[in-house]
Amino acid sequence: MKVLITGGYGFIGSHVAEQFYKEGYEVHILDNLSTGKQDNVSIKHKKHITSITDPKCKEIFASYQFDFVIHLAAQVSVANSIQNPIYDAEANILGLINMLQLAQQYNVKKFVFASSAAIYGNNTNLPLNETEIPQPIAPYGLSKWVGEQYCSNWETQHKIDVINFRFSNVYGPRQTSEGEGGVVATFIAKAHQNETLEIHGDGSQTRDFIYVKDVAYAIFRATQSFITGTYNLSTNTQTSVFQLVEILKAQGMSLTTTYTNAREGDILHSSLNNTKVKTTLDWVPMYTIDEGLANTYLWAQEQQQKRKKKETRQAKKKYKFPNWLIQSKSYLENTLIFILISFLLLQLNLPSMSIFIFGVFYIMAIGSIYGNQQSFTSVVLSFLLLVYDYLHRGREAISLLYDSTFLFQIVTFLFIGLLVGYSVQRKNDKISEQYEQLQELQVRYQFLEDVHTEVREVNEELQFRVKNNEDSFGKIYSLIKELDNLEPEKIFTNTVMVVERVMNSKDVSIYVLNKNHTYLRLTAHSEFTRNEQLQTSLKVDETPYIQQIIATGQPFINRALEPNVPLMVAPIFYDQEIRAIISIGKLPFENFSQYYENLFIVVKQLIQSSLSRAFEFIKLSEDNRYIESTNILQMNTFKEILAAKKEAKDLYGIPYHLLTFTVEEANLIDISKTLGNMLRETDYLGYNHSKLHVLLSNTNEVDLPFILKRFYNAGFEHAVDEKVYNL
Incomplete structure (x- = not known):
């Protein structure tokens, strides 16, 4: 499966990329490198260096058909948003709209949008719930709130699953001083440089700091779930700037502080309630503030050691000529060559006409080699040589102004210098322009070559899978044929066979939910369970996973491998109500994977569709049925x-x-x-x-x-x- 991470070379994006790579995904990163660094990502991935507003993004989406899009690319500085709100809106709103349009057009399964706690403004109802009315102070928070509205609109109008994560202050390795949560990175960087920490305000202002790896894992979990909507992503705790300094001192850092006026647009206190995301996504932050800061400080120490080694290596390199000397190299070459040849000519005591002819050829030669600038330099040098020759022969300087031969020679120098210099410069400009076009074509060719290679690899892989999975089409065909019935009991019976074949399981059960949603009655099950003590009825209020399914309407996956609980359970809906559930009790270990989870959902949807047709038929034919x-x-x-x-x-x-x-x-x-x-x-x-x-x-x-x-x-x-x- 493929995931596109916009802003993937940034602080949070690089950790998200690593998380998806660990899970076996093909990772693509789209970044314009305005703040991100390619060095942040060392895993194997596909890079797309461009802006999220670039029309070229359409080619990228069309070529790779992404399953998920994680939209992290943004202008993240509150201060910059105040100074330049137009740029903030272009990056955070127009770029988002372009990504949403492309995600819709190319059938992306889920779109994750990185929002921010900044949308709440200076709300004092801490910890803040998702139901609080947004009151952003700075344009940054406003643009994030508008972004959420666009995401919600796309989900409603275009049926694309969208999750808005409102990040609290994210910190961790690879963070720079840019953005909302940069206080940790700034403090650690200044501590390593033995600089005084500048604290805006009195230090009592609090933030809800969350470690970046917790954020990355939550984003991954969200793509594997069926949740949509808006969620706070936080630790639900408050840590003051003063406490932050004390924790860093406890890590062994020597810190001195000074206090300045609070920054415009900064809020005093912030803490987000994460109950919704913990209960819905089954996620909790794993790192305490002490553990996260310890990891961040350790990373910063390693980076400082790498910088020192790099500086040492650079210091050992040989001395390089200064740039001004390198740039004046052609002038020095021209002048030295001219002086040497002129000295030889003067020693030979040649007539003035020979000096003139030498000047003409020299101007042509230098102009042809170096172009316009050196051609003019050659004209000046030839003019000085000619004047020196005349004066050396006893002519008065003032008389040269009236000498038609001398004036003709000077005009000839200028004409030839301009003609040759202009022609050569025009030729060089043309060559340079063609070279730039060639480079641009090479870049485009390389992009298309990469796309072609990718498509060929996908095609070969698809052919391999079809060739080596000879009953794939048979499974799909039998699934559709076996469920092609208008009698629910027949569908229930056939469903067991279909799920057994597709999921490679011999422990399938189907329960029907009563109208009061209090009991489920067993209506069909696999032969494997014939001799087992299978429950013929389940009481809802005594079965937690059934309660969860009824409450959320989403499938249940027993990732914790709880005993006496099925591995996978999915609800079957009709007329917006749960009518039944499909349960898989056992699976081969290698089949308990994301692929089979997705396959289970596909099967469930087909079964639900068949049952819906059957129930609708019964509803329309009640007069003839009863x-x-x-x-x-x-x-x-x-x-x-x-x-x-x-x-x-x-x-x-x-x-x-x-x-x-x-x-x-x-x-x-x-x-x-x-x-x-x-x-x-x-x-x-x-x-x-x-x-x-x-x-x-x-x-x-x-x-x-x-x-x-x-x-x-x-x-x-x-x-x-x-x-x-x-x-």
């Missing part, structure tokens, strides 16, 4: 259900019993009401030729005597009759 004014099925419908029960018994050993009573047709309405109160929702009644048939689902020999006694006490004589199936 005897009027009763809950007694017409005989043809009853036989279909009985056939499904018989098939389930043959395939999986799911027991059932059929009771037959002789009744008067005129009493069917009263009998229907009486038996309706005695039977479970998974039991059925059928009537034919004065015979009332009662189909007891999932009823074994042990249960039967108690059920018969209930019927007897109600005044019904009974007979077990399997032959009704052949009527």
Whole structure:
């Protein structure tokens, strides 16, 4: 699976990239390197160096088809947002909109947006809940709040799953002094440089500091869950700046402090309530402030040692000429060559015309080699040589101004210098322009080559999987065919077989939830569980994982491997209510993975779709399905259900019993009401030729005597009759 992390070379983004890489994802990073550093990321990844507003982003989305987008790229400085609110809005709003549009267009499964505690402003109702009304002080907080509204709009209008995480003050390795949480990085950096810590305000202001690895793991967990909406991501604690200094001193740092005026836009106290994310996402911060600062300080020490080694290596390098000397190299070469040749010519005592011809050729030669600037320098040098030659021969300087030959020679120098210099410079500019175009084309070609290579690799991998997984299409085809039915009981029976095949499990159970949401009745299960003590009913208020499913409407995955709890459970909805659950008790160890979790959800959706069609059909055909004014099925419908029960018994050993009573047709309405109160929702009644048939689902020999006694006490004589199936 592929994940795109915008701002992935930044402080938080680099840790998020590492988290996804550890989990086996193909990591892509999109960053313009305005604040991020490529050195922050050492894992294998695909890099896309561009802005989140660049039209080139569309090519990236189209080429790679990302599963998840983690949007961390932003302008993160409160102070900068006050000084330049336009840039803040461009980076934090327009960039987000571009990412949302592309995520929608290219079917991204989940979009995670990094919001901020800054949206709450100076609210004193601490710890702050997600329900508090945003009151941002600075443009930074305002842009984050607007970003949340865009995310919510996209989720509603375009059906894309979005999570808004409101970060408290994140700190940890690789953090710079930029952004909201930079106080930790600033303090540690100044401590290493033996500088005085400048504290804005009196030091009593508090923040909710959260370690960066806790943030990275929460983001990953969110992509693996079914939650959407807005959540605080914090530790739900307050740490003052003064306490922060004391903790750093306890780590062995020598610190001196000074106090200045509070910064504009800063809030006094901040603490976010993280109850919602802990209960919904099953996540808790693992690092205390002391542990996090210790790790951050250790990292800073390692970085300082690396810098010292680098400075030492650079100091050992050979001396380099200063830049001004390197840049004037061509002028020095030109002048030295001219002086040397001129000295030789003057020693030969050649006529003035020879000096003039030398000047012409020299200007042409130097102009052709170096271009316009050195061509003009050659004109000046040739002019000085010519003047010196005339004066050396006894001419007066003032007379040269009236000498037409001298003036002609000077004009010739200028003309040739300008002509050659302009021509060569034009040629060099053209070459330079073409070289830049070539570089641009090479970059684009490399990008397309990378895309081509990636597509080819994906194509080869897909062909390999298809070739080596010969029944993949058969699984999908059988799944669709087996669930293509309009009788719920038949679908329940076939569902067991489908889930067994797709999930490679022999421990599948299906429970139906009663109307009051108090009990679940076992309606189908695998043959593997025939001889096990499988619960035929589950009481909701005694089963925590069922309570969680009913409360959230989301599947349950037993990642903690709790005993006597299924590994995977998914709800089946109809008409916005949970009607049943599918439960997988056991799986091969290698199949308890994210791939099979996703596969389970796909199967669940297909089953839910089939059951919805069946329930809708029953709803529309009630007049033909039931005897009027009763809950007694017409005989043809009853036989279909009985056939499904018989098939389930043959395939999986799911027991059932059929009771037959002789009744008067005129009493069917009263009998229907009486038996309706005695039977479970998974039991059925059928009537034919004065015979009332009662189909007891999932009823074994042990249960039967108690059920018969209930019927007897109600005044019904009974007979077990399997032959009704052949009527």
